[in-house]
Amino acid sequence: MRQPKGFEDPAYSNHVCLLRKALFGLKQALRQWYTTFCNHLFSLGFSPSKADPSLLIFHQGHTKMFLLIYVDDILITDNNKDAISTFLHQLNQTFALKHLGSANHFLGIRIQHKQDKYFMSQESYAISIIQQANLINCNSAANPSCTKLQVDIAMESATLSDPMTYQKITGALQYLTITHPDIAYAVNTLSQHMHAPQSDHNFLLKRLIRYIKGTTNFGLPINKSDLHLTTYSDGDWASDPINRKSTSGYCTFLSSTLVSWTVKKQTTISRSSTESEYRALAASTADTIWLKRLLSGFFITPNDPVDLHCDNTSAIALAINPVYHAITKHIEIDHRFVREHISNNLLRLVPIKTEDKIADIFTKPLSTPRFKKLRDKLTISSDPFV
Known part of the structure; x- marks a missing residue:
């Protein structure tokens, strides 16, 4: 000094x-x-x-x-x-x-309330991102992602060809996911290419902004109801075509209110879909236990175990049956972590049909009908007070 x-x-x-x-x-x-x-x-x-x-x-x-x-x-x-x-x-x-x-805006989030109903949205923030991308007059899109890229995408993405603009807008979109969890997977995919965005990434960014253009008034409702936690977990095996790492996605509801969600690429490569799903189960278990500890601070102590939904029967059998220990040495910590909380009656694994798996929206691009169906199950909707 x-x-x-x-x-x-x-x-x-x-x-x-x-x-x-x-x-x-x-x-x-x-x-x-x-x-x-x-x-x-x-x-x-x-x-x-x-x-x-x-x-x-x-x-x-x-x-x-x-x-x-x-x-x-x-x-x-x-x-x-x-x-x-x-x-x-x-x-x-x-x-x-x-x-x-009374709270009407907090950290850029608009809070509307009427009796026992609340609605959180970021309409002004979403419009500012669209203006920043110079796409205020663009046509809206029905889906933030696409299952198959077009061939002639270079001209489509000319507006966002500047890497600095790509990085700035993608960074801003991460904050928008607070009330827009339906774009969490698309933002996560774009964020993985911040260092060197290519033309196809620019195209996907423009498509995402076009989707936001049509859903600026969308947000998360909060309804007064019982205080039972329910978690949905999913893992998309080897979804990254470059390094073959899987993607974990999970979300938790407090009764009918969505309170937590995560999209994250797994740090290690999974050798099977069962292993990929099990790693997602371990991550969702940790988040669920944290939510239970957070609720205890509000003097809420649910006695029933939290239902953790998964559609992979092999992962469920692995979590319940200790016989599989020999083939899970490479994921032993995750294996023991999940089984311990199940044996302590803190969690209960519940099989679910693939078509009812809400966490699917966090792990892969979906067709528009499938995306809208899962978006509705996430309770994401337009402003009900308009």
Whole structure:
């Protein structure tokens, strides 16, 4: 470290400045702000969630408050309006707050509500991506992916031929998947070619934007219902034609509300479809256990095991029957991980027909009728409050 230019002290040339206050532009600023803010909340009676450090919980008597932190944006809810008013008054004595009332927008996500129904969407953000791609007047598409590429795609993708534009838009699309899980597979595929996008990738990106053009007002509904978790898992074996790695996809519903989903290429090559499906089962199991731990922070402790749906009978037999240990030495950790949670009655593997497997939408490109059917099962829909 050196003394800043213009402020050198010749008498103490080896001395450096002592930082007394975290500056917003420094790398340590966010951590310092989080530590300062959380320490103050701890003094007011809050405690961190065991599953998510950005979630703080207050519980005294019949009063429960849940506070979510994202840098300097705060979302808070409770079951006592007087308690939350008192808390905000106490907090305002130490930090400068701007109380915006009921949540309508949070981190670019629009939140609409009517009685016990909520709807989350990112219409403004989606339109800004379309404008950034200079495709505001394009025709909409019914499917974000295609099962077979056209032959003459070079001219079709001329608009997005700049690699910098491709990278910028693909990066922006990742945030759109928060309320648009139906594009998660397409965005994951495009993100794998950020370093050197080719003409076919540009074509697929344009097709995805055309799909978003027709679904800007789509989003995720949240309905009040029971609190039973249900998970769907799928693995597409050797789906990458270059390195033959498989793709894992899974999603979890809290009753009828979609709360979690993931699309990810597996890190190692699977030698069979059973192995591919089993690795996806292990990943979905870890996510489901985390969701159960998160729900416990909201004082929700479901006693019934979580139904984990899978259409691969060999993977289900492998998870239940320990006889197969000899042929699973190379995936022994995943094998033991899944079987342990099944034996502890935390999970229950349920066979499902392939046509009813919702996680199919996260692992492969689908025909338009099949895609729309699974999109409806994901509960993704247009704005119901329009």
